[in-house]
Amino acid sequence: MGSQPALSHQRTLVAVAPWEIKGIDPAKSGIIFQRMEIVETLTSVDHDGNLIPCLAESWSTSEDGLTWTFAIRKGARYHDKSKVTPQNVADSLNISLGKPGMLRKMPIKSIRAEGDNVIFELSEACAMLASGVAHYTACILAPAAYDNNGDVIRLIATGPFEVTRFELPQKIKLRAFRDYWGSVSQIRTAEYLAVARNETRALMAQSGDADIIFTLDPVTLQRLKRFHRIRVSTTPLPRTIVIKMNCTHTGMNTPELRKALSKGFDRKGIALTVMREEQSAAQQLFPPALGIWHLDSLEQPDPTVGSYKSLMMKQGWKENSEGYLEKDGSLLEFTMTTYSDRPELPVCATALQDQMRKMGIKLNIAVSNSSAIPQGHNEGTLEMGLMARNYGLISDPLGSILMDYAPEGGDWGAMNWNSPVMQKSLAAIQKTTTPEKYAEHVKTVCTILHDEMPTIPVVSYVHSAAYANDIVGFSLDSLERSYRISEMRWDH
Amino acid sequence: MVRLVRNLVLQSSLALFVVGTLTFVLTKALPGDMGYRIAAGRYGHDMVDTAAAELVRQELGLGQSSISAYFHWLMDLLQWNLGESMVSGAPITDILKHEFGSTLTLALAAIAIAAIVGPTLGVLVAFTRSRTVDRLSVALSVATRSIPSYVIGIVLIVVFAIWLDVLPAAGCGEPINYVLPALTLALPLITVSVRITSASLKDVMEQDYFEFSRLKGLGWCQSLLRHGMRNMSIPVIAYHGVQLVYLVEGLVIVETLFAWPGIGHSMAHAIFARDIPMIQGTCMTLALSFILLNTLLDILYRWVDPRERKS
Numbered sequence: 001m002g003s004q005p006a007l008s009h010q011r012t013l014v015a016v017a018p019w020e021i022k023g024i025d026p027a028k029s030g031i032i033f034q035r036m037e038i039v040e041t042l043t044s045v046d047h048d049g050n051l052i053p054c055l056a057e058s059w060s061t062s063e064d065g066l067t068w069t070f071a072i073r074k075g076a077r078y079h080d081k082s083k084v085t086p087q088n089v090a091d092s093l094n095i096s097l098g099k100p101g102m103l104r105k106m107p108i109k110s111i112r113a114e115g116d117n118v119i120f121e122l123s124e125a126c127a128m129l130a131s132g133v134a135h136y137t138a139c140i141l142a143p144a145a146y147d148n149n150g151d152v153i154r155l156i157a158t159g160p161f162e163v164t165r166f167e168l169p170q171k172i173k174l175r176a177f178r179d180y181w182g183s184v185s186q187i188r189t190a191e192y193l194a195v196a197r198n199e200t201r202a203l204m205a206q207s208g209d210a211d212i213i214f215t216l217d218p219v220t221l222q223r224l225k226r227f228h229r230i231r232v233s234t235t236p237l238p239r240t241i242v243i244k245m246n247c248t249h250t251g252m253n254t255p256e257l258r259k260a261l262s263k264g265f266d267r268k269g270i271a272l273t274v275m276r277e278e279q280s281a282a283q284q285l286f287p288p289a290l291g292i293w294h295l296d297s298l299e300q301p302d303p304t305v306g307s308y309k310s311l312m313m314k315q316g317w318k319e320n321s322e323g324y325l326e327k328d329g330s331l332l333e334f335t336m337t338t339y340s341d342r343p344e345l346p347v348c349a350t351a352l353q354d355q356m357r358k359m360g361i362k363l364n365i366a367v368s369n370s371s372a373i374p375q376g377h378n379e380g381t382l383e384m385g386l387m388a389r390n391y392g393l394i395s396d397p398l399g400s401i402l403m404d405y406a407p408e409g410g411d412w413g414a415m416n417w418n419s420p421v422m423q424k425s426l427a428a429i430q431k432t433t434t435p436e437k438y439a440e441h442v443k444t445v446c447t448i449l450h451d452e453m454p455t456i457p458v459v460s461y462v463h464s465a466a467y468a469n470d471i472v473g474f475s476l477d478s479l480e481r482s483y484r485i486s487e488m489r490w491d492h
Numbered sequence: 493m494v495r496l497v498r499n500l501v502l503q504s505s506l507a508l509f510v511v512g513t514l515t516f517v518l519t520k521a522l523p524g525d526m527g528y529r530i531a532a533g534r535y536g537h538d539m540v541d542t543a544a545a546e547l548v549r550q551e552l553g554l555g556q557s558s559i560s561a562y563f564h565w566l567m568d569l570l571q572w573n574l575g576e577s578m579v580s581g582a583p584i585t586d587i588l589k590h591e592f593g594s595t596l597t598l599a600l601a602a603i604a605i606a607a608i609v610g611p612t613l614g615v616l617v618a619f620t621r622s623r624t625v626d627r628l629s630v631a632l633s634v635a636t637r638s639i640p641s642y643v644i645g646i647v648l649i650v651v652f653a654i655w656l657d658v659l660p661a662a663g664c665g666e667p668i669n670y671v672l673p674a675l676t677l678a679l680p681l682i683t684v685s686v687r688i689t690s691a692s693l694k695d696v697m698e699q700d701y702f703e704f705s706r707l708k709g710l711g712w713c714q715s716l717l718r719h720g721m722r723n724m725s726i727p728v729i730a731y732h733g734v735q736l737v738y739l740v741e742g743l744v745i746v747e748t749l750f751a752w753p754g755i756g757h758s759m760a761h762a763i764f765a766r767d768i769p770m771i772q773g774t775c776m777t778l779a780l781s782f783i784l785l786n787t788l789l790d791i792l793y794r795w796v797d798p799r800e801r802k803s
Contacts, residue, residue, distance in 0.1 A: 019536075020761065023580045028534055100535055100544050137539075167665070168590075169580075169761075170753045193663060195751040196761075199646060200662045207653035207661040341537060371528030374542055390538040403541065411541045 011490060012173075012189040013471075015483055016201050016210040020169040020194040025152040027099040030136035035483045036174060036192050037185075039139035039157040042070050042089075042118070043130050045395045045481055049291050051130055055084065055140055055158060056118070065125030065431050070118045070133075076181040078142035079162035086113035092140045093118070093133075095150040101137025105399060125431040127438065131396040134481075160185045160486035170194045176486075185486035205230055205466045212467045212474070212483065218276025224466045235476040236279060236287045237463045238392030241348055243336075243456040244373065244385040247417035251312065251332050251361065252384075258453040260308035264359045267303075270351045271459050274344055282460040284450055286391055289478035292439045293397055295446050308359045317360070325360035333362040338386040339370045348458065349386050374411035387412060388461070392479045401445065402426060405454065414454035422448040500787050507779040512569060513562070515772045519763075520558050526766050527554055533579040533765025552578055565772070574776075575769035579762075584773040588755060592777060594664065595747070595754030599739060599781075601670050602677035603732075610682040611728055614689020615716070618697070629690065633683035641742040645676040645749045662751045673750040677742045681735050688731045692724045699723070725796050733789040740778050 015036070022028040026039060033039040044054035053059075056070035076084040090113040097103045097111065107123040120129060132138070142156035155163050160180045165173040172192040176185040193210065195201050202220040204210040206227060216224070225232050245252045252258055267281035286293040309325065317325040317332060325332040336352070338345045346367045353363040363384075366372070376382030389404070389412050391397035404413020407423055425444040432438045449455075467474050470491040475484055527545035530552065535544060549555055568575055574584035617629050636644065652672060653661035663669050696702055697720065705715040743756035751757075755774045762770035 022534065023582065028580065031536060100531075100539070100547055167753065169758075170751060171665070193751065195662055196757075197749055197751075200649075200749055200751060203646070203649045203653065203661045204663075207649070207657065209653065209661045209663065341532075369524040369529065370532060370537055370540070371525040371545070372523075374528060374540075374545070375525050378542060388537075393538055 012191050013187045013212070013485060013488070014191045014193060014210045015212045015214070015485065016193045016195050016204055017214040018194065018196050018198070018201070020196070021166070021172060021192075022169065023152075024155045024166060024168075025099075026139050026141070026155075027096070027101055027137055030101075030139055032172070032192060033155065033157070033159075034136040034139060034481060036172065036190070037159045037161050037482060037484075037486050038155060038163060038172075038174065039136065039141070040159050041134045041136070041139050043134040045131075045134060045479055047475065047477075049289055049395055049479065051134065051395060054134070055089065056133075059130055061129075061433060063433070065127070065433065066122045068120040068122070068129050070120070071116055072118055073181060074116070076158055077179045078144075078158055079156045079177055080142055080144055081179060082142055082144065084140070084158060086116060086118050088143050089113070089140050090118050091143065092145075093138060095146060096138055098150065099137070102132050102135035102394065102399070103138050105403070106132050127430050127432055128394065128396045128398040131394040132399060135394050136481075161190060164189075183486070186489040187485055190485055202466075208468070211471060212465055212485075214463075214465045214483070216464050216466060218462075218464075221464050221466070222276065229469050230466050231469050231474070232464070232466050233474065233476050234277065234462045234464045235478045236289060237390075237461040237478060237480065238287050238290050238397065239388055239390045239461040240282050240285055240287070241345065241386065241388050241458045241460070242285065243352070243458060244377075244382070244387060244413070244415060245455065246380075246383050246415045247454055249334070249383055251334070255452040257308065257311055258456065259451075260311050261356075261359065262453055262456045264303055264305045264308050265352065265355055265456070265458060267458060270348055274348050274351060275459050275462065277462045280459040280462055282457040284446065285389075285455070285457045286397060286446070287460050287478075290391060290395075290397055292442050293391075293446060295443070295450065303355070305355070305358045308361075312360065319360055323357065323360060324362050331362050332360060333364065334384045335364045335366055336384040336386055337366045337368060337372050337376055337382060339372060340367055341370045342388050345386055345388060352386070352458070377409065377411050377415055382415060386458075389413075395479060398426075398429060405449070417452070417454035419448050419452060496787065496790065500783065503783050503787075504780055507783055508569065508776050511775045511779045512565070512772045515775045516562055516565060516768060519766060519768050519771055522766065524766070529764075529766040530554075530578045533761075533767060548578075565769075574773045577762075577770045578767045579765050579770070584769050587758065587770070588773050588777055591753060591755045591758055594752060595743060595756060596781070598670065598673055598747070598752060598754060599677070599743060601674035602681070602739060605674055605678035606681035606685055606735075607732065609678070610685025611689045611725075613682070614686040614728075615693055617686055617690040618693035619712075626690070629683070629686050633687045636680040636683040640745070641676055641680070642745050642749060644679055645672070645746055648672050648676055648679075662749070664750075664752055669750075669752075673746050673752055676746050676750075677739060680738065680742075681732070684735070685728065685731065689724065689728050692727045693720060696720045696723045722796055726793070729789055729793050729796060733786050733793075736782055736785050736789075740782055743778075 019032055021032055026033055040054050042054060042056040043051050046052045055073050055076060057073045059070045061068050072086045072089055090111050093111045106126050106129055109121040109123045112119050145152055145154050145156040147153045160177055161174040162177045163172055164175050170193060174190045176188050178184055198217050198220060201213045202216060205213040205224055221232050224230050247253060268278060271278050271280035284295055288294045312325050317327045320326045336349055338349045340346055349365045353365055356363045373385040373387050391400050404410035407418045409415045422445055425441045429441040463476055463480055465476055471488050472491045473488040477484060527549040528540055531540045531544040531548045576583050617625055649661045652659040659671050660669055702715055702719055705719045744760055747754045747757035748760050755777055759774035
């Protein structure tokens with residue numbers, strides 16, 4: 001079993017997480033392959049969220065922002081010992097471009113090899129390209145990994161770990177890749193095991209059957225802290241629970257009303273009782289892990305339920321005997337659609353229901369599945385949605401912002417809201433080449449999103465893990481890109 | 493025998509048709525857009541948007557009418573083509589071949605434990621003739637039957653994996669991994685089997701032929717082996733036939749709890765992802781296994797009871 005003493009070169013590190021392996025194609029399960037450090041991308045992200053070279057040693061962009069040049073790392077090898085060349089990197093990226101993934105979300109005209117470089121030609125400037133190619137769907141596989149149709153038949157990549165055995169859908173066995181271009185991992189063998197149930201993962205942590213257990217609910221984490229052979233680690237994630245609103249609906253149709261509504265929420269209460277982490281309370285969409293996208297100047301005000309009520313009363317609404325606002329015989333009533341795919345969402349919705357009752361709003365909750373929100377958005381029937389949005393798909397949330405806050409709105413963003421000033425800034429960001437200008441535009445975008453509140457952030461998630469106390473060098477990636485096993489070692 | 497085989501083929505064909513049709517209709521009746529659900533199953537919730545859902549819809553032809561999709565499935569079924577998983581894209585038959593082995597070995601391990609331990613303890617309970625032991629066996633059988641297998645599984649993990657630290661909490665691949673999930677499935681079967689066996693044996697022991705065998709001078713064990721065992725087995729076998737349905741039901745829960753890569757576990761995931769061919773494939777396999785195991789018990793029943801053979 002995992003925690004029993006063994007020689008360091010013999011002991012296998014067992015990492016347990018809830019996600020099953022759906023296949024060996026990175027378009028489907030690349031997120032697991034990236035986290036287990038099997039696959040790599042042109043660029044990567046360091047512990048502070050900065051973009052760093054990976055299979056590309058450096059990169060540059062033309063003045064018009066339409067041509068990006070990535071210099072491919074010399075001396076890198078695939079797990080089958082073949083050399084990484086610009087041509088096979090370009091081929092791999094072109095195959096990924098034909099599948100759903102991050103590359104398809106960017107205006108890429110062509111990807112080709114030229115000398116020691118891989119060149120991206122774009123149809124329009126795209127500042128997030130360098131962070132976009134760090135996404136797992138843009139990982140680089142060896143030519144032998146594909147069949148003639150471009151389907152992945154073997155997972156041959158370049159990461160610090162190579163696959164020794166797949167046992168789909170639950171297990172991957174790995175060993176350290178000795179010809180890795182960087183430092184060879186001191187953990188010689190590792191195993192990924194998908195365990196869907198939180199209870200089972202917790203019991204595996206207690207029994208020592210697993211060395212690192214990811215994604216545990218807050219109550220379990222509190223309990224595991226009591227065991228001497230387990231350590232617990234948490235870090236805020238750029239995944240935020242957000243209220244999406246139809247911004248033309250009565251009671252939500254002005255920035256003042258939406259801000260007053262936001263002020264009425266007791267976020268700390270929800271953070272403590274639902275997420276069990278006070279630091280989860282989210283006054284803005286982006287947590288500090290997203291660097292310049294986080295506004296430092298914002299404070300956490302105490303909830304004030306009266307301001308929303310008084311604004312509505314100025315519009316002729318009156319409080320009825322039950323405390324709800326009423327006008328011409330109609331109640332101020334919304335339906336909030338949410339989904340149980342993330343079990344905390346319905347609980348969070350009921351907390352908001354109670355808090356909105358104090359503001360005079362009758363909130364009905366419709367618990368469905370996650371498709372109900374984009375469907376309601378596209379049909380125009382959605383009044384209010386409560387959803388969990390991941391802004392850390394890549395290190396730069398620009399891609400999510402462009403999709404969510406487009407002039408016509410977005411499935412997981414604004415509905416019937418548009419800000420020409422923000423669109424101007426978003427267009428300018430795309431063409432910006434200097435970090436200072438980029439940060440300036442980002443600040444404008446974030447300030448508008450906070451001032452006009454087309455969506456209201458409520459709480460953010462916390463990434464959690466329990467790990468055996470004889471692991472040295474454990475750290476959590478707040479972007480959930482990597483489990484960083486190659487940076488760890490055994491303490492004996 | 494010919495009639496038995498004919499019945500088996502008829503039952504199996506009917507079960508395939510009914511189970512496949514029902515799962516198709518029920519899955520279609522579930523709320524939510526299938527394009528989004530399947531895209532979420534394939535690419536993860538974070539990568540799902542209208543464009544990804546549309547791509548999935550086009551690729552899988554989700555726009556076609558339900559009747560047309562159903563007849564396509566039916567025609568494919570007649571050619572024994574169960575289709576491909578909407579999530580992984582792998583052929584269903586390949587997935588089932590891979591996963592059915594895990595499920596079958598686990599189920600057989602559970603049945604073997606139950607079939608050996610249950611009747612043996614039942615004989616011992618009947619032999620002791622102690623009211624306390626008898627009452628204890630009633631209490632245990634009521635408790636294990638009323639507690640969901642999920643809870644039994646967690647209790648076993650806590651006791652054997654955490655407190656005693658002698659067995660792995662979950663996982664698969666090693667023979668030792670079988671112990672806890674098989675025991676979780678077998679425990680309710682064992683305790684009720686103890687009740688059935690002891691009641692049946694007590695009944696047999698009160699029969700004239702058993703008394704006569706004792707008067708002939710045979711010892712208790714000899715009487716049991718020569719005259720009691722076969723008569724006692726009839727209700728025990730009948731009981732195990734009925735209990736198989738609990739075993740199939742328990743597999744879904746137990747496989748999920750113990751991270752066991754079987755078809756019960758796959759079925760639960762396929763339902764969340766609206767992977768219709770996978771739901772149909774797993775349900776039909778479970779239904780066929782149930783029919784096959786019941787047929788085997790029928791054969792055993794006929795072998796044990798000569799009256800059945802004559803009739």
